Amino acid sequence: MRYGMVIDLAKCTACQACTIACKAENNVPDGIFWHRVLPFTKGKYPSVKTELIPRPCMHCENAPCVTVCPTKASHKRKDGLVLIDYDKCIGCRYCIQACPYGVRSFTQKQPVLAQYANPNVKAAYKGVVQKCTFCVHRIDKAAKEGKKVGNPDGEVTTACNEACPAGARYFGDLDDPKSEVSRLIASKKAVQLLPQYGTKPQVYYIR
Amino acid sequence: MVTEVFTPWNVVPVQWGTLVVVITFLISVSVGAFFFSALAPVFGREKYKGITKYSAVASIAALVLAILALIADLGQPVRFYTLLYRFNLWSPIIWGTAWLSVFFIVSLVYVRSVYKDDAKTAKLSGSIGFLLAIAIIFYQGFELAVARGITFWNTALQPVHFLLSALLAGGALVILLAVAKKTDSEVTGSIGRMLVVAILASWFFALSNGIVMLYAGPSVMLSRIMASTLFWGVAILLGTVVPLVLLAAPQTSKNTSIQAIASVLVLVGVYTTRYVIVLTGQAVPVELV
DSSP, X not given: OXXXXXXXXXXXXXXXXXXXXXXXXXXXXXXOOSSEEEEEEESOTTSOEEEXXXXXXXXXXXXXXXXXXXXXXXXXXXXSOEEEOTTTOOOOOHHHHHXXXXXXXXXXXXXXXXXXXOTTSOOXXXXXXXXXXXXXXXXXXXXXHTOOBOXXXXXXXXXXXXXXTTOOEEEEETTOTTSHXXXXXXXXXOBOSSGGGOOOOSEEEEO | OOOEEEEXXXXXXXXXXXXXXXXXXXXXXXXXXXXXXXXXXXXXOGGGGXXXXXXXXXXXXXXXXXXXXXXXXXXXXXXGGGGGTSOOTTOHHXXXXXXXXXXXHHHHHHHHHHHTTOHHHHHHHHHHHHHHHHHHHHHHHHHHHTOTTOTTTOOTTHHHHHHXXXXXXXXXXXXXXXXXXXXXXXXXXXHHHHHXXXXXXXXXXXXHHHHHHHHTOOOHHHHXXXXXXXXXXXXXXXXXXXXXXXXXXXXXXXXHHHHHHHHHHHHHHHHXXXXXXXXXXXXXXXXXX
């Protein structure tokens, strides 16, 4: 069991709905974004190309953040998610240096929860590191209720996937050859970002 | 100097800032001062007997400050004690914590034995301390080197850089203390010559690292450093070129006041180089494609 994501860059319009949905779902505080759509521009005018890359946490198989965490606050679960146990984090920020994708954020100030805060998500507090969890609270709730996790081949998925108006995002079990994500990776030759670092990310992109 | 990284729609602060630079600098000073203190009791170089005591005190003082600053820098400093029972052996920070703690205890024993003129204990604790100091240098190097996304840090030469920094910073501090204690200029001059060799070695390694990075392709990091007046003016010119000339030239190298000035410049140079390396490494936007 290895939860992963596929993002089709041909369909993505960089509307940032996923970015905002994540912020709302996970009580992400002011100034911090777990998910971002980042532009990368190559070339000089007039031969310029810009790629807009939605970037959640990659939940790497070979996560460097897990390797360097001194207290095991950053850990990899059996279902493939890389999570942070806030109560074990000492705030050394080594994981932020180790992550080549820049997905982690340090909580500089004590966040003030909004009125519309999601009660199902434990918010991070001052002095610890936070990042995308693949909406682990939704996955755990689905497991309890016996619902299947996946997009589109499931009932429950991450907030970013749910919000995408272009249907550019897919979620599921990478170890299941019949899942939509596995099928797409094989048929559309989806690629990983920064493969040279050997992190084996579980988020794939169709470019 | 860049303190923030601009990524469109968001600004990310540099996470390991000035305090972390100060911590690594103090550790280098502590380790380096210990090396020079150990020259007489451990390696039998009787010429340096006079500097043994106060170098040992300087080493432990810098170490205590470093450990306190390290705890203060944590986001959750109160949880520092949890490292005693919950640790990940793969993390360089755990190696560092372990070796710094043991080095502290061994340094206490060493300082006591040096002041009580207990030569046998001084040699034993000094030898163990020496090995721990080497281990600490390796830890410092690995701490940066394992960050694979930061090409400036991700070099096998990192522990070598920290070794040379320790020798330079420790040696410079020892010269300053020796000049203040009116030690014979032959001793301080001799340490000065060691610093000259260390400066030349650090140029060699910086050059090799720089050339390899140049051939690795266009690099925002490298171009930032090449354009940095802080790096070239302070770290290189004031921090290595000027002290090299002052400590090597026969007309100036025997004068203790000039040795002291050169040592201050070396300390400034080591600190500035460390600052440039730690901050520039982080102040580069992530390039995903």
